[in-house]
Amino acid sequence: MINLQTELKESIIEQLNLEDMEPADIGNDEPLFGDGLGLDSIDALELIVLLEKDYGIKLTDPAQSREIFVSINKMAEFIEANRTK
Amino acid sequence: MNRGVAVTGMGIISAIGNNTEANYRSLLSKESGISFPEILNTTHKNIPVGEIKFSNKSLTEASELPKGHSFTRAALLGSIAIKEALEQSKVKIDAETGFISGTSVGGIDATENHFKEFTEGKTENNRFIRSQHPGFTTEKIAGHFGITGFVSTISTACSSGANAIMMGARMIKTGKLKRVIVGGTDCLTKFTLNGFNSLMILSDKHCRSFDENRNGLNLGEGAAYLILEAEEELKGKPVLGRIMGYGNANDAFHQTASSENGEGALLAMQEALKIAKLKTGKIDYINAHGTATKNNDLSESRALQRLFGENVPDFSSTKTFTGHTLAAAGALEAVYSLLSLNKQQIFPNLNFSRTMNETGLEPVTELKEKKLDFILSNSFGFGGNCTSLIFAKDEG
Amino acid sequence: MKAKIYINGISSISAQNLDSEANPVSYHKTIFPAISPNYKEFIKPMALRRMSKAIKMGITSAKVALSEAKIEIPDAIITGTGEGCKQDTERFLENLLDQDEELLSPTSFIQSTHNTIGGQIALNLGCKNYNVTYTQNSASLESAFLDAEMQLLETSENKSVLVGGVDELSEKITQFKSLDGQLKSVDIHNLDLLKEDSPGTITSEGSHFFTLSTEKNNNSYAEFKDVSIKNSIQPEKINEEVEIFLIKNNINAAAIDAVIFGNNGDNRYDHYYKNLQQNLFKNTTQLAYKHLVGDYDTVSGFALYSACKILKNGRIPSIMNLNSSTPKKLKNILIYNQYLGRDHSLILLSAV
Numbered sequence: 001m002i003n004l005q006t007e008l009k010e011s012i013i014e015q016l017n018l019e020d021m022e023p024a025d026i027g028n029d030e031p032l033f034g035d036g037l038g039l040d041s042i043d044a045l046e047l048i049v050l051l052e053k054d055y056g057i058k059l060t061d062p063a064q065s066r067e068i069f070v071s072i073n074k075m076a077e078f079i080e081a082n083r084t085k
Numbered sequence: 086m087n088r089g090v091a092v093t094g095m096g097i098i099s100a101i102g103n104n105t106e107a108n109y110r111s112l113l114s115k116e117s118g119i120s121f122p123e124i125l126n127t128t129h130k131n132i133p134v135g136e137i138k139f140s141n142k143s144l145t146e147a148s149e150l151p152k153g154h155s156f157t158r159a160a161l162l163g164s165i166a167i168k169e170a171l172e173q174s175k176v177k178i179d180a181e182t183g184f185i186s187g188t189s190v191g192g193i194d195a196t197e198n199h200f201k202e203f204t205e206g207k208t209e210n211n212r213f214i215r216s217q218h219p220g221f222t223t224e225k226i227a228g229h230f231g232i233t234g235f236v237s238t239i240s241t242a243c244s245s246g247a248n249a250i251m252m253g254a255r256m257i258k259t260g261k262l263k264r265v266i267v268g269g270t271d272c273l274t275k276f277t278l279n280g281f282n283s284l285m286i287l288s289d290k291h292c293r294s295f296d297e298n299r300n301g302l303n304l305g306e307g308a309a310y311l312i313l314e315a316e317e318e319l320k321g322k323p324v325l326g327r328i329m330g331y332g333n334a335n336d337a338f339h340q341t342a343s344s345e346n347g348e349g350a351l352l353a354m355q356e357a358l359k360i361a362k363l364k365t366g367k368i369d370y371i372n373a374h375g376t377a378t379k380n381n382d383l384s385e386s387r388a389l390q391r392l393f394g395e396n397v398p399d400f401s402s403t404k405t406f407t408g409h410t411l412a413a414a415g416a417l418e419a420v421y422s423l424l425s426l427n428k429q430q431i432f433p434n435l436n437f438s439r440t441m442n443e444t445g446l447e448p449v450t451e452l453k454e455k456k457l458d459f460i461l462s463n464s465f466g467f468g469g470n471c472t473s474l475i476f477a478k479d480e481g
Numbered sequence: 482m483k484a485k486i487y488i489n490g491i492s493s494i495s496a497q498n499l500d501s502e503a504n505p506v507s508y509h510k511t512i513f514p515a516i517s518p519n520y521k522e523f524i525k526p527m528a529l530r531r532m533s534k535a536i537k538m539g540i541t542s543a544k545v546a547l548s549e550a551k552i553e554i555p556d557a558i559i560t561g562t563g564e565g566c567k568q569d570t571e572r573f574l575e576n577l578l579d580q581d582e583e584l585l586s587p588t589s590f591i592q593s594t595h596n597t598i599g600g601q602i603a604l605n606l607g608c609k610n611y612n613v614t615y616t617q618n619s620a621s622l623e624s625a626f627l628d629a630e631m632q633l634l635e636t637s638e639n640k641s642v643l644v645g646g647v648d649e650l651s652e653k654i655t656q657f658k659s660l661d662g663q664l665k666s667v668d669i670h671n672l673d674l675l676k677e678d679s680p681g682t683i684t685s686e687g688s689h690f691f692t693l694s695t696e697k698n699n700n701s702y703a704e705f706k707d708v709s710i711k712n713s714i715q716p717e718k719i720n721e722e723v724e725i726f727l728i729k730n731n732i733n734a735a736a737i738d739a740v741i742f743g744n745n746g747d748n749r750y751d752h753y754y755k756n757l758q759q760n761l762f763k764n765t766t767q768l769a770y771k772h773l774v775g776d777y778d779t780v781s782g783f784a785l786y787s788a789c790k791i792l793k794n795g796r797i798p799s800i801m802n803l804n805s806s807t808p809k810k811l812k813n814i815l816i817y818n819q820y821l822g823r824d825h826s827l828i829l830l831s832a833v
Contacts, residue, residue, distance in 0.1 A: 241599075261631070
């Protein structure tokens, strides 16, 4: 069974069309936004949809997402604590 | 001397009334048009919108259209507003009458209804296949009024209507047209309601433009058009006001969001002042874009502070009455600006209670009587599109 | 005196390779895509990943047209697109209908607006100047040119304006054109399009950008003289309308060395062109192009691109010939287009 981190990386690559990337290219603690992977606010909205679709977590305020989408590890932590599916 | 381009007619339909007089009465009595969707066939019945409570059927009857017509809702709304504008200006439509309409999604309401039929290859409603493309809606309206000459559509998202007014004014000024109908139309659609919902910028309450606790916009629908005429065509006709200045600039910052310092907005306002040959101190009132999203209102406020410094003129957002009518917004707000000039009244910004921490700017919140000579109106859209128009009282 | 406007940079992405004369690409379909250049040479991967073909084609051809004219930041970006960003529109609309308005991802909505292409060009260049998008069916690019002309003539300052037209195919919405008679009911060979005597046409996609300036340089292709748009013209009045346009430009039909017509093999509407072919321009060199690149709202960009090359090179690709007349000189070219009998346009170009 693949772990949550790898699963997340795979869905992020697919959802955000990071065509030339492999899950191994994303570090677990690498910043997803800004200087790290370089995602932007549109990607953040896409990730909010992903949280709801795959894990049943509904965020209502996009500002909330900034603290969650820091890195793969932070996202995984949040998902483990709040997932409904 | 820059006398500006003369406006000789205007017409409007919005959630606060189906003609200019009805809109004016609502603005005076602070009566907002925000409600829950009843006509729009959406599952989001709990999202407040600025809906016009006429079905397509009653709009069709109002314009006396034949059975089996292919008018989109945007074309139906547009026809009602143009009819009013034409009656006021009494222009005759000839080969030198142009028509420039702003619309963002055109007739996608019809595409939503028939998309599945079309994918199944059904041809029964194939007269709506081209309706998705904005030019279709414009052409339906052109056909309805017998406009055969220059007809075009501008689609720059939420600044479309303002850009159509700007283009029309330039065509009059450069002598390309003698008279032109300009403005915008957009109806509520599932496409836009869900689009803005997916961006998480729709408010679940009545929108609170420029308030510290604003939490998003209300989507609206409407249409408004102006008749612009060349000076030599006026022949003593009453002039409602003049388009003195216009400017368009691009924020070139982000696909949907405005830059935090409001660069594009600032550049657009500066250009409009330059064209109008006016100093900032001459602006008596600003009809702001003021959508009530966190991002827009802060960015626009910063742009105002950068341009006007300590002396930001009176401003308000009439989107608190109508909702954000997308491509029609700039045109609706042009009508409100012209009304303000004629009545010498500033219409209030509803639902405001606390200034933003970042700017401390307070909009006009009650009807205000004031000497008004020059009004600036802002419209900003996706793709960084920023437009400012300056309207002036006619000096006769 | 009225300032002159020069076309100093041009670019084309279409269903043909740039050397289409020697080996025109042949298709046996009613819908065929444009040939993609390597977009990665023009757009960074992080930006490229979510772009539809219209945006990719638009940015790429915009950059080529600018670099040809040696302009980095134009004073205005004016775009024409008849059907806009259909791929994203289609994606968002389908998701909305399939998922009953729930759990929609915003990217395709953001990119569905018609001014996405112009906005993305601005974003890519970091250009904060005037930026407007026109969408009036087959008069979309021409509307953009009319605005560009005014931009250049409204001021005495030396300005450069980037103007272009883009349209893309999408899987379903383009296919709908076969349901209302816009497309031929059977597959045909594109190169035989003009021999057809049946309703409908063939369609494709593409992007054409042009850099306009009031200053001539040694790369100038042509002088842009005028553009005119008329929403509807009665069939019997077409010769008269064209003559009015020519008179306005102080020129007569005999001084037009070549006319590029928009014949698209649709026997319901090609009479507009045939009427001119048999009357006003009976003795003029007549050219066509939609058999090469299909018909779509901004396809006249290909005609304009071809005219620029013809005026600069002084020769006409034989694949474009509609009649056997050869011009004595190549000074003035007229382009006439319409679609389904509406949105008529005329563009006049002159050799530099």
